[in-house]
Amino acid sequence: MKAVCWNGIVNVGVEDVPEPRLLNPRDAIIRVTSTAICGSDLHLYNGYVPAMKPGDILGHEFMGEIMEVGRQVTKLKPGDRVVVPFPIACGHCFFCERGLWSLCDNSNPNASLAEAMFGHSPSGIFGYSHLMGGYAGGQAEFVRVPFADVGPFKIENGFRDEQVLFLTDIFPTGYMAAEQAGIQPGDTVAVWGCGPVGQFVIQSAWMFNPARVIAIDRFPERLAMAHTHGRAEVINYEGVDVVETLKQMTGGMGPDVCIDAVGMEAHKTGLEGVYDFAKQTVRIESDRPYVLRECIQACRKGGTISLAGVYGGVIDTVPMGAAFNKGLTFKMGQVHVHRYLPTLFEKIEKGEIDPSFVVTHVMPLREAPLAYELFKKKLDGCIKVMLKPE
């Protein structure tokens, strides 16, 4: 079959690889009908996530049709159409029982590696480095899905793939970032990053009745989408002091809730940008925390900072004193997709949201290398790419 493989830094290829087979009794094999490139795939592409091996199959946003199930899978049968949450969860451990699916204790075959780095191991994730289990991803014609009775969610009515595909990751990611921030009616919510996740943060934030949503980016098409589709006020951070601008916009108070939808590869102009870029390049610092710093400085006293963007390693020069003395609350983590999937699908069914608005490019799987470049460099107005295996 054809699969998108990570062949090195800024080097992906569509390779001929063997088809997956059932390895465990709770597995299923899925024929992928649609898959997408996630902003966090760019962290792998750009080489900022350790423990990648050349030849690893990428992709954690995918959906398709069940082809084959292991003998302990009871809820699915061949022919079922499913969307698949990106975290792999066993369904029976302490964490799964409490709805903390992305923290599943039993799904990472390389847990000892993650424990060495993080103290404990989070769940396995499809196509997201050997630190997260080394699972082959879904940017392929077929993919093996472990614990198939727990993750895959059946889509029975006639929705198009692009309307439900983003239930696998970015819609729930945006939703959890808004939900965990505890937005109160009347609040002002500031969102850093108007990429696909940022767009879903904006959409989700409105579901909690804030007074205002302010979005920050520098790409005109992304700001435009945040403004038109997302009804957000926007700040182009190039040439302005974001913290000061936010303070002025909120009458000196600062936003009640600050949401980072950028993560470890944030971009910044000026000296601070050079400082972190240099350190990240020589691997003294693994993540560039500009957005986090700005969130802390801008946030209202006693406010909440919610992180949706991915962090993977260590950061420095984070103003902890400001965070402490302003009494801020931090919420973060990989989204517990399984927890939100039914609720968010219901919103799609009711017509409250159509997630396909975010798609700017639909391309055949074989053009994945071009798609990665377009998405990385934000060329051709690229915001979200869907890939179609032929």
Add this chain to the structure above:
Amino acid sequence: MEMQMRRAIASLMNVGPVERGISLATGLALLAYTISRRPRLGLPLGLEAGYMIYRGATGHCVFYQMLGINRTEVNGHEGIRVERAVTVNRPKEELYQMWRNVENLPRFMQHLESVEVDETDRGRSHWVAKAPLGKKVEWDSEVIEERENELLIWKSLPGSLVESMGRIEFIDAPAGRGTIVRVSMEYNPPAGSLGAAFAKLLGEEPALQIKNDLRHFKQIMEAGEIPTVDGQPSGRGEPTKKVTLRAKPRQDVVEQASEDSFPASDPPGWISERGIR
């Protein structure tokens, strides 16, 4: 202050008493030789002498430390002692049964090939383990203490090639959070501690093994299977390719994952049809 110092030094000790004596004697002899004869390699020999004296006097070996070896006494004999705890989200009765039927153990203990219960004496069993370099080690063992659903202690029979003792305790975790399983194992591997050093180099070091075995035990009890990626496709050629110490991935890797990130030697995670017996 002095007590603290002593404790700090004691915690660094990893050389057994006989070896310490030998180190000290060798060091002093080397030093005497270096001073009296002034050989051409005087400096390295002098350094070596100094190190051997240090090793003998303090009982601390830097190289043992690097290899994770501790050869100080354990309960009066030289050996390896490993302790480990894990919380399993299942009632302790179920976990106890899994361990009490020792024939289940190879399902999650990677180094075990088989355990057979003696038909005439149910407390005794015959163990076959995989040893370094494809060899096998066999021994007989018996349960010397058991409290149903709480405790099991087993010990190898006298004269076994591998002298081992294991203790496993099952304690209710607070507030219905399953069971805390506490395991301690003590054993002398075949070629003494040299065997363990060798095993460690081969990635079969006991502490790591117990850790992985307990993880697999938890996974079988909670999830019903051991998660695996062994046998899945990749762009690296044929699937199920074992990663060996010599396998070098291509050059353009961000950061190599360590060897134990690819547990290619994991058994397939299938559960036997018989389930838990």
